[in-house]
Amino acid sequence: xxxxxxxxxxxxxxxxxxxxxxxxxxxxxxxxxxxxxxxxxxxxxxxxxxxxxxxxxxxxxxxxxxxxxxxxxxxxxxxxxxxxxxxxxxxxxxxxxxxxxxxxxxxxxxxxxxxxxxxxxxxxxxxxxxxxxxxxxxxxxxxxxxxxxxxxxxxxxxxxxxxxxxxxxxxxxxxxxxxxxxxxxxxxxxxxxxxxxxxxxxxxxxxxxxxxxxxxxxxxxxxxxxxxxxxxxxxxxxxxxxxxxxxxxxxxxxxxxxxxxxxxxxxxxxxx
Ligand SMILES: [Ca+2]
Ligand SMILES: [Ca+2]
Numbered sequence: 110x111x112x113x114x115x116x117x118x119x120x121x122x123x124x125x126x127x128x129x130x131x132x133x134x135x136x137x138x139x140x141x142x143x144x145x146x147x148x149x150x151x152x153x154x155x156x157x158x159x160x161x162x163x164x165x166x167x168x169x170x171x172x173x174x175x176x177x178x179x180x181x182x183x184x185x186x187x188x189x190x191x192x193x194x195x196x197x198x199x200x201x202x203x204x205x206x207x208x209x210x211x212x213x214x215x216x217x218x219x220x221x222x223x224x225x226x227x228x229x230x231x232x233x234x235x236x237x238x239x240x241x242x243x244x245x246x247x248x249x250x251x252x253x254x255x256x257x258x259x260x261x262x263x264x265x266x267x268x269x270x271x272x273x274x275x276x277x278x279x280x281x282x283x284x285x286x287x288x289x290x291x292x293x294x295x296x297x298x299x300x301x302x303x304x305x306x307x308x309x310x311x312x313x314x315x316x317x318x319x320x321x322x323x324x325x326x327x328x329x330x331x332x333x334x335x336x337x338x339x340x341x342x343x344x345x346x347x348x349x350x351x352x353x354x355x356x357x358x359x360x361x362x363x364x365x366x367x368x369x370x371x372x373x374x375x376x377x378x379x380x381x
Contacts, residue, residue: 151183151227152339153201154348156213158183159339159361167211168203179203183214187225190337193233196222209356223335224348232338235278235345239331240271247305248286254305255288258297261307262315264290266297270330276345276364283308283364285347287330294318296325300347300364310374311362314352318379328352334359352377 151158158164163183168176183203189196201214214225226232247253248268258266266288273282281303289296298312318324327333334349339361347362363370 148185148227149182150341151185151187153183153187153214153225154335154359154361155223155357156201156215156225157206157210157357157359158214159348164210164212169205169211176203179212185227187214187216187227188229189216189220189222190224190226190232191222193237193337196220201225209353209358224337224339226339228341230341232341233345234338234343235275237272237274237336238282240273244268244271245284245305247301248284254284254286254299254301254307257307258288258299258310261310262295262297262313264293264295264315266290266295269296269325272330272336274336274345276336276347277366278343285330285336287325289325291321294321296328298328298330298349300362300369308364308369308373309362309371311347311349311360311371312351312377313374314377314379316378316380324352324379351375352379354379354381 153159163179166175166179168179180203184201186198186200188198197220199216199220201216203212204215205211206213216225224232245252248255248271250267255266255268258264268286269289270287272285274285275282283303284301285298286301287296287298293315294317295315297310297314299310300308302308312328314324314328328350334347336345336347338345339348340346344363344365347364348359349362350357350359360371360375
């Protein structure tokens with residue numbers, strides 16, 4: 110804070126001395142990457158940046174100063190969340206990662222957390238309800254949603270898990286469902302709007318797999334993702350981990366103003 114005041118003061122003095130005024134320049138205000146500006150919000154999922162461009166950047170390559178840039182952006186104080194609860198604050202450190210990504214942010218100690226955010230706000234503005242009984246009739250075996258899934262994929266599914274959460278804050282809850290058809294080694298997760306129309310199959314898996322039950326357990330709604338507002342705009346994003354061969358893969362999906370940010374069908378595979 111003190112640094113900011115001094116910098117602002119120095120800038121004012123410099124402007125006074127040079128005799129120019131900010132209002133005379135026509136250039137658009139550019140974000141200043143230097144010190145002194147409002148810190149941008151940084152979000153991590155299991156230590157991996159949610160910013161796609163940043164996480165796909167090899168900062169350990171020689172002959173560039175990318176690491177410096179990432180260090181100044183990512184080595185900061187974070188609020189760590191697990192099971193929708195703030196568990197602690199901690200300062201992150203950039204470290205090299207294995208096969209799947211170049212780098213990640215680690216925290217001292219063995220902290221079990223899902224999401225880390227560099228700013229303090231409520232990332233769970235609305236409750237996530239886990240519906241275990243009295244499911245809406247649309248999710249019955251002959252209900253509208255289940256019939257739509259069966260005809261889309263030529264399967265015969267039933268609901269394994271059902272969550273309801275108002276993602277966009279319009280007062281109406283959207284549904285996230287995990288459905289399976291064991292006979293066909295099929296499982297899918299879908300996002301369903303309050304009118305029981307399917308917005309997206311945001312995970313679809315269908316292939317022979319020896320440990321299918323374990324796979325479904327690992328990739329159910331509870332264990333393989335997070336519904337969280339990761340950018341403080343009051344819209345809760347769906348962060349979903351996808352079944353992937355030897356690695357870790359996830360997507361951040363947004364349902365906003367009736368629009369879905371991802372593909373209508375996200376196919377997944379465990380094959381190389
Ligand atoms: Ca809603
Ligand atoms: Ca958001």
